[in-house]
Amino acid sequence: MTDTEITETTESAAEATAIEYDVVVLGAGPVGENVADRTRAAGLSTAVVESELVGGECSYWACMPSKALLRPAIARADARRVPGLRHLVDGPLDAAEVLAHRDYETSHWKDDGQVGWLDSVGAALYRGHARLAGTRRVVVDAPDGGRHVLTARRAVVVATGSRALLPDLPGLAQVRPWTSREATSAQQVPGRLIVVGGGVVAVEMATAWRSLGSEVTVLVRGKGLLPRMEPFAGELVAEALVEAGAEVRTGTSVTAVSRENGTVVALTDTGDRLEADEILFATGRAPRTDDIGLDTVGLEPGSWLPVDDSLRVTGSEWLYAVGDVNHRALLTHQGKYQARIAGAAIAARAAGVPLLESDPWGAHAATADHAAVPQVVFTDPEAAAVGLSLAEAEQAGHRVRAVDVEFSSVAGAGLYADGYRGRARMVVDLDREILRGVTFVGPAVGELIHSATVAVAGEVPIGRLWHAVPSYPTISEVWLRLLEAYRG
Template sequence: MPEDTYDVIVIGAGPVGENVADRIVQGGLTAAIVERELVGGECSYWACMPTKALLRDAAALRAVRSLPAAAQAVTGELDPAAVLRRRDSFASHWDDAGQVSWLVGAGVALLRGQGRIVADRTVEVSSAAGAATTVHARHAVVVATGSSAFVPPVPGLTETAPWTSRQAASAHAVPARLTIVGGGVVGTEMATAYSALGARVTLVSRDGILPTVEPFAAARVTAALEKAGVELYPTTAPAEARRDGTGAVHLTLADGTTIVSDEILVATGRTPNTTDLGLERIGLAPGDWLRVDESLRVVDAEGAVVGDGWLYAAGDVNRRALLTHQGKYQARAVGDTIVARARGTEVDLSPWGRHAATADDRAVTQVIFSDPEIAAVGLTLRAATDTGLDVRAVEYDLGAVAGASLHADGYEGRASMVVDVSRNVLVGFTVVGPDVAELLQAATIAIVGEVPLERLWHAVPAYPTMSEIWLRLLETYGRDAHSRTPFPGAR
């Protein structure tokens, strides 16, 4: 078998792996990236890009219909086939030639096949044709293999050949009836998309709808799904499933209810892509999430780094924050850390240091592209309280802000901020409403920058924009009779 040596070997060529490799090369080291499927990974072909393309047309149509004069110019309904064609273009028609070209231009070597760790700093790459190549890393190996959809052990469910997020994102036709199991982000986004495309959607969730977001935001999405005709079973678990001779899927719930549909989508969480990585060769358990330290080096169950610290894990596979943008953030930290250690220079692991992925704990950002959208960063009130912080939260009606009322007739939305009283800084922000995603970065900067509330009073929002919600939240916080930290301007 031929042997090659690189400074760093990255297993997984999704957005996380690509960013790690690029950062390594930009730092003056050599990098090879191993990929068994399409370069570009889940986000490019089966998640972020195609799913948002599925949602966009319906969102635009809803926006137009909320303006009476514009609504007069719009006739007819969505064309599902046209939506799917546009979706296909955003998935590059499942062809990774463009991504491969980018890798080559960035100076990253691409090795096609399944990567398995066979020894310290050593990876064997098995191609689909059965050929094997062994490559060595001078400094580090980075696991960026991501995660896959988890299918729960419901009797008969696997035998129905259920959709996962991949099939939902790449379907060539809209089923007449679709049952979705799972009320999290994937479940609610796909319920929003497919109901808008004409499917009769039923959503089953044992733990409610969007249980990890602020309750007021989840309630608005729940109400919108019901208004769109989605049949909800928000507190019931599936008990059994089967596909009959006509191809229909029969899902029986724990309460005895049976739901019949043409397809069933399972959206009940993720499982790490670590089963076939050779982890057993280095004392780790195949199929487990990879634990990491503050610089994203892989550690064992006792918290000790693997070997001399040559193994890193970034993105979904370490379970810190299963979001593409957070994985890319980790990738930048990993790349810079490996380059620094290779050069023997100091590694900054301070709370907001360059080489510590602290945002995965303190300032995770997320947009849920449901109808209405939810944008959130940092901690919910419940999460902040559970961590022991002394916090207060205030809410404000976004529809009462001038910019929102101009944005759409009858605009409905709500925003909240969670404040760490002891430091007088923001630790959480959530907003729900049409087209609120672009409000998120201001909150993110306030949280990451630990900007005191009295300083935020001087960040004057333009009138009339939806960003004026910041002024209203600050006024509400300052006017609250129970406020323990008054500050100038709360009048």
């Protein structure tokens, strides 16, 4: 935004009647909604501004639709590993029914229910594009051409999330590639799909569309899948994708794309020419902060927003950033956690109550962002992790030991699925005798990760974990096997 545009925006804002609230939230996704819930619960008047659907990316183009697509794939895979049942699920999935259920889980891309929830907590909703216009001021350009000016007595919270980051490739715009949005909302199953990327979106969408009948080719620039997790996680997921009929090529980059007579053509740095009906780029995220007036408060448009542990933007007394925009942990559940912390901090500061800054695990510090971030990748097998990987713990200077066990040693795993394959790892801090991180890979391990999260966040001593007896015969008995392996 130029100086002239800033002046015009400020002058236009001055002409409108400003409406005061204690808190103004930019973005009505799950993170923004949680901020509003906490500030309203504290008695602070709150306005929320949304330019798209209330409920945000997670509800309509990420968490909910992707898991609705994946659930049938995982259920069928599990059933095929159960004696007496596998022969009943040999046929293909009913793609039309799967897509219809996905549409149901997204409320058919209508946000009436989410709007009703915001109304129930007493938050005011403004539809339109919001821009900061100086200290504690937000200008909202409404869809009908109107303009609102909101002022915040206490705080403005940026919760605008992130968008797919596309590479700068020749011909890309004309190809009309899929991003995570198209991959989760497509109404037809492509006959052939190229997936570019090796992270969570890439492997989950490769799993989902392969299960629905697409011929899937995954192109990974690096050495393997899921590079932010323990190496064995990506290895096991890659093996399963290949067994399911997908092709996984590592060390391969796309150099150019085109669409010829409706067919996508991708050229690679290995000299290959690949053809498909659609191509998905799952190659990263960028903050949705490029057009929200950051320059009017001395910040760089389009940048990630650094924050302290109370989620207040560095150098500001009134501006907060929660969720993806602060780049601490691009996960919906972690953003909602940050929202709860930010809401508590805003309420405390508004009431003149000192923040519990001396307590890193207190009500006003998002300490889990550093020490205990959980994540589940809903592939077959599932991959779940919390805290630090072995490499991350070593890089942080901790004296650690990795303890690995195969799930084949767990009776409950064998009962869950014939030929159950998976691995568990805990990273033990040898000086403090606590866990720095835990990773599980295997069918249904997503439901195990919260126990690991409690152990890591609670810094539960190894000696005390011996007294947390796992029920027999469950998959959770892997905890006993890990502790036995650690003790020798």
